[in-house]
Amino acid sequence: METLNELLGGFATAMTWQNLLFAFLGCLLGTIIGVLPGVGPVAGVALLIPLTLNLDPAGSIIMLCAIFYGTQYGGTITSVLLNTPGEASSAITTIDGYAMTKMGRAGAALTLAAVGSFIGGTIATAGLVAAARPLGEMGLLVGPPEFFALMVVGISLLVALAGKSMVKALVSGALGLLISMVGIDPVAGAPRFTFGIDNLMDGVSFVAVIVGVFGLSEILSFRRNEPTPVVHAPGFRQLFPSRTEWRRSAPAMARGTGVGFGLGLIPGMTGSVSSLLSYATEKRFSRFRHELGKGAVEGVAGPETANNAHANAALIPLFTLGIPASPTIAVLMGAFLQQGLTPGPSLFTEHSEIAWAIIASLFIGNVLLLLLNVPLVGLWTSILRVPTPILTAVILVFMVIGAYTINFSVFDVYVMIGFGLLGLALRNLDIPLAPMVLTLVLGPLMERSLRESLEISQGDFTVFTSRPISAVLIGLGLLIICSPLLKLRKPKALMEDPEA
Amino acid sequence: MSRKKIFAAVAAASLLALTGCGANAGASNSAAAAGDFPKKGKSIDLIVAFSSGGAVDTAARLIQPVLEKELGTNVEVINKPGAGGQIGYTALTSAKPDGYTLGATGSPSVVVSPLDPARGAKYTRDSFQPLGRQVIDPTVIAVQPDSPYQTLKELLEAVKAKPKSLTASTTGIQTGEHFALAQIQESTGSEFAPVHFSEGASQATTAFLGKHVDVLVANVSDVNDLSKQGKARVLGVMSGDRAPSLPDIPTFKESGYDLTAGTARGYSAPAGLPADVAKKLEAAIEKAIEDPAVVQKMKDLGLQTSYLNGTDYQKFWAGQEDDFKKVLPLVQKKD
Numbered sequence: 001m002e003t004l005n006e007l008l009g010g011f012a013t014a015m016t017w018q019n020l021l022f023a024f025l026g027c028l029l030g031t032i033i034g035v036l037p038g039v040g041p042v043a044g045v046a047l048l049i050p051l052t053l054n055l056d057p058a059g060s061i062i063m064l065c066a067i068f069y070g071t072q073y074g075g076t077i078t079s080v081l082l083n084t085p086g087e088a089s090s091a092i093t094t095i096d097g098y099a100m101t102k103m104g105r106a107g108a109a110l111t112l113a114a115v116g117s118f119i120g121g122t123i124a125t126a127g128l129v130a131a132a133r134p135l136g137e138m139g140l141l142v143g144p145p146e147f148f149a150l151m152v153v154g155i156s157l158l159v160a161l162a163g164k165s166m167v168k169a170l171v172s173g174a175l176g177l178l179i180s181m182v183g184i185d186p187v188a189g190a191p192r193f194t195f196g197i198d199n200l201m202d203g204v205s206f207v208a209v210i211v212g213v214f215g216l217s218e219i220l221s222f223r224r225n226e227p228t229p230v231v232h233a234p235g236f237r238q239l240f241p242s243r244t245e246w247r248r249s250a251p252a253m254a255r256g257t258g259v260g261f262g263l264g265l266i267p268g269m270t271g272s273v274s275s276l277l278s279y280a281t282e283k284r285f286s287r288f289r290h291e292l293g294k295g296a297v298e299g300v301a302g303p304e305t306a307n308n309a310h311a312n313a314a315l316i317p318l319f320t321l322g323i324p325a326s327p328t329i330a331v332l333m334g335a336f337l338q339q340g341l342t343p344g345p346s347l348f349t350e351h352s353e354i355a356w357a358i359i360a361s362l363f364i365g366n367v368l369l370l371l372l373n374v375p376l377v378g379l380w381t382s383i384l385r386v387p388t389p390i391l392t393a394v395i396l397v398f399m400v401i402g403a404y405t406i407n408f409s410v411f412d413v414y415v416m417i418g419f420g421l422l423g424l425a426l427r428n429l430d431i432p433l434a435p436m437v438l439t440l441v442l443g444p445l446m447e448r449s450l451r452e453s454l455e456i457s458q459g460d461f462t463v464f465t466s467r468p469i470s471a472v473l474i475g476l477g478l479l480i481i482c483s484p485l486l487k488l489r490k491p492k493a494l495m496e497d498p499e500a
Numbered sequence: 501m502s503r504k505k506i507f508a509a510v511a512a513a514s515l516l517a518l519t520g521c522g523a524n525a526g527a528s529n530s531a532a533a534a535g536d537f538p539k540k541g542k543s544i545d546l547i548v549a550f551s552s553g554g555a556v557d558t559a560a561r562l563i564q565p566v567l568e569k570e571l572g573t574n575v576e577v578i579n580k581p582g583a584g585g586q587i588g589y590t591a592l593t594s595a596k597p598d599g600y601t602l603g604a605t606g607s608p609s610v611v612v613s614p615l616d617p618a619r620g621a622k623y624t625r626d627s628f629q630p631l632g633r634q635v636i637d638p639t640v641i642a643v644q645p646d647s648p649y650q651t652l653k654e655l656l657e658a659v660k661a662k663p664k665s666l667t668a669s670t671t672g673i674q675t676g677e678h679f680a681l682a683q684i685q686e687s688t689g690s691e692f693a694p695v696h697f698s699e700g701a702s703q704a705t706t707a708f709l710g711k712h713v714d715v716l717v718a719n720v721s722d723v724n725d726l727s728k729q730g731k732a733r734v735l736g737v738m739s740g741d742r743a744p745s746l747p748d749i750p751t752f753k754e755s756g757y758d759l760t761a762g763t764a765r766g767y768s769a770p771a772g773l774p775a776d777v778a779k780k781l782e783a784a785i786e787k788a789i790e791d792p793a794v795v796q797k798m799k800d801l802g803l804q805t806s807y808l809n810g811t812d813y814q815k816f817w818a819g820q821e822d823d824f825k826k827v828l829p830l831v832q833k834k835d
Contacts (some may be wrong), residue, residue: 049561110805143712184583190618191583198590198622202582267706268699271621322725330551330702337558340800410580448698455695456667456712 006131010356013363015056017383019090022059023361026066027368034074045331058354064335068328069365072311073373076113077380082395089271089307091210091437092279096299097252103295106381112249112297113304114373120257121366128316136320138267145463146451149473151446156480157280161434164180169435176436180443189364198433199411208403212416213433215399217423219392226263239377249301255281256305267325271307272441278306318343322457338376537599537777541759543552543574549588549674556765559603562797588620593627597772602731603606606765608731610677611820616827625821629773632785633766633808638717638739639785642656642732644711652736659690668692668715669704674831677717680738680761682830687759720745724802738762745802765812765832782810
């Protein structure tokens with residue numbers, strides 16, 4: 001009851017017209033920044049921190065959280081309409097989102113993404129209010145060995161992402177792992193696969209890779225003599241999902257909320273892991289899994305819900321323990337510190353009014369984002385009315401700007417172009433791209449947690465099987481990998497999945 | 501199409517308007533007229549070799565407005581994170597020494613990265629011109645609140661008797677914490693099993709809170725809050741005097757170990773600045789670091805301001821380099 005009173009007090013603070021304006025501006029700015037490919041939430045929030053420095057603490061944090069939300073959604077817009085992921089966590093949305101756009105269902109995809117984001121975000125924030133402390137403590141149970149075991153489960157879902165050919169899926173997955181190894185070797189601290197190029201010291205920029213592999217390769221694959229793919233600009237009636245689409249999205253959103261919320265609690269997980277694993281979950285468990293990859297609503301609703309649930313759940317470790325669970329949250333934490341607020345339990349004792357105002361504004365931000373974006377879906381989709389040749393040119397410019405702004409370095413533009421060519425080659429060879437993205441994201445996390453685990457156990461591999469949580473997870477991973485073998489009665493069930 | 505155009509125009513205009521409001525356009529005339537540095541309207545880049553939101557970045561952004569006021573021109577904080585600072589330091593040292601590029605330099609990263617040939621750094625200590633030190637953040641050693649070890653001596657004796665019986669966190673290979681462990685090993689013979697959390701202090705702290713590592717090696721600013729909440733028992737601070745924010749915690753020296761270690765952060769330019777430009781920058785940086793509001797905010801973050809001018813910062817840097825060179829073999833990966 002006391003919590004509720006404090007939350008209501010928070011709403012009173014957050015509902016002042018100034019703070020509402022900050023939240024609204026934040027959502028709007030964030031969306032605009034998110035639409036620029038490459039400028040993801042991290043860069044977006046970091047770029048706009050200076051704008052907020054002159055505001056009072058509550059107002060500035062409210063605005064930053066709203067920017068954070070906005071960038072998340074803005075990234076989705078370009079993923080769906082232009083096949084160019086605006087940021088890492090909406091990379092996987094491009095697969096079915098763009099397929100829906102080709103079918104003239106762009107409006108429906110965007111609406112579902114907005115509603116899913118709203119649901120995921122709101123439920124996760126409710127979790128923050130209801131049980132922040134125990135949830136935060138739960139996240140701590142996951143040490144390096146458990147983290148590694150989780151990654152094993154994640155990688156095992158590659159099985160589900162395989163299309164017609166398991167071999168091709170493994171090739172794609174291995175490629176992703178290989179690319180993720182470029183950079184400073186976390187074990188020895190020495191550069192590996194960098195060929196003496198300083199820019200490669202930190203590895204290949206993930207966003208540049210996905211913009212290249214998904215977006216650029218798509219453009220490159222328009223052959224000269226082939227008619228350009230017809231992308232319908234939807235009429236007003238088609239802006240909103242049909243009853244069937246709603247019905248099919250609901251379970252995907254529920255699963256996405258679960259995946260995103262659970263993973264968001266774990267420090268060190270990034271939002272892209274959540275959206276990827278949500279997609280893989282749909283591939284594995286959805287009733288319509290055979291349609292995924294060809295414009296299934298689950299492929300948009302699931303991951304989009306998951307990444308917002310993740311983003312909000314990731315605030316739980318920040319508020320309860322003062323631990324930034326993801327790079328974006330780390331940037332937010334920096335903003336807290338600049339305002340003289342130290343995130344963590346002391347925030348609620350020393351600045352409880354601000355803390356609750358921020359939490360209230362998270363709810364408000366979710367609502368604003370919905371109100372702002374659903375009416376705008378029509379405006380966004382009108383982009384598709386631009387004649388294809390012009391649109392293609394505009395997209396190319398966007399991609400270059402986007403790749404450049406990741407680290408403000410031209411090198412990333414070259415990376416993007418290089419991976420565009422690679423993506424083209426993979427398409428021509430009929431190699432699915434999803435497994436590569438999966439391993440590209442999970443690879444570094446997996447390597448790091450493996451290394452940390454073995455340092456803890458001083459080289460003893462039983463560390464993974466002697467701890468209950470990680471033993472269960474490793475078992476689950478093995479089960480998923482072996483599941484096609486167990487289905488001997490229906491040997492075609494998985495292998496005949498259409499191309500991912 | 502036209503709707504889109506209008507929208508884009510409005511968006512662009514609002515962005516411009518907002519950045520305009522955010523930029524500090526108030527140039528004051530407190531800067532003396534030595535030469536024509538800095539030129540009106542030419543902004544100074546302050547390169548931070550770590551990502552935004554971290555301690556180095558926060559400190560740089562705190563002094564930025566004061567620097568702007570003192571120098572009468574825009575100062576832009578630019579983050580070039582990666583490779584343990586190496587990317588940002590490379591950018592700083594390869595810039596023209598004309599005063600329009602400065603950088604935040606933090607040790608041990610800036611001191612250590614050129615020492616190990618395996619890292620292939622293109623700069624040495626001589627590539628930098630130190631302008632001023634801002635903070636020193638000593639290393640601390642903490643154990644779990646339910647740990648049997650009540651004092652530093654008990655802990656170190658126990659580990660000396662059974663080498664590698666306890667795990668200790670660092671923020672990565674050849675980081676300050678790793679060097680601190682090497683110094684302890686070299687002078688007391690107590691060898692911990694290091695666990696490197698290359699993501700940084702927050703990951704190390706998380707693992708410690710989850711009891712996945714036994715000993716937390718971190719900076720004072722990382723443990724202030726944990727100590728207050730009773731989530732960590734800090735046993736010793738590796739500095740000359742007790743840390744103001746942890747007045748009850750003895751220094752290593754008080755416990756009988758003459759060791760100091762820690763992170764120091766300051767600001768430098770590429771070597772070869774013209775003398776009058778260097779003087780002007782040094783004065784502005786001193787003003788910014790010593791600004792009461794900045795000092796207070798640093799204090800809120802648990803950081804003790806400890807200003808040194810360019811010359812003294814250079815000496816301090818050289819001293820740290822000698823300390824690190826001594827234990828370098830201990831922190832290099834044996835092939």
